[in-house]
Amino acid sequence: MAKRRSDLGGDHLQTRCFSNGRKKKRYGLSGETIYKCLHRFEEEPDHDAAWDKVRPGRPPKLDxxxxxxxxQLLCEPPVNAGYDAEEYSIPLVQRLLDEQFDVTYSRTSVCRLLSKIE
Known part of the structure; x- marks a missing residue:
């Protein structure tokens, strides 16, 4: 998103001449996003407006x-952790997280967590 905003900012003067439909097609963004970006470039210097502000977000469930x-648990077969399976599936990983670490993750969050540790 930051890249698109910076592209939009670089074309700041030219985009003011485009219709909303043309802006949407050119940048692949919604009209609301384009308006927010243009407003940011009017309020802040270009180098500050081009990047999103750092937001801390929610702390991770696992430290x-x-x-x-x-x-380490995932490096071993599920049988070693006491499960009757040959390999881990998303539901089995959810169960592992719940039973071993007392945390609940959605399927999407499990996928995100797995991509971080690979």
Missing amino acids: CEEQFNFA
Whole structure:
């Protein structure tokens, strides 16, 4: 998103001449997003407006040590962790997280967590 905003900012003068439909097609963004971006470029210097502000977000459910332990568990077959399966599936990983670490993850969050540890 930051790249698109910076592209939009670089074309700031030219985009003011485009219709909403043309802006949407050119940048692949919604009209609302384009208006917000243009407003940011009017309010802030270009180099500041081109990037999103840092937001802390929610803290992870597993701390670094728990993530390491989780990754170690996944290196072993599920049978070693007491499960009757040959390989891990998303539902089995959800169950593992619940039983071993007392945390609940959605399917999407499990996929995100797995991509971080690979």
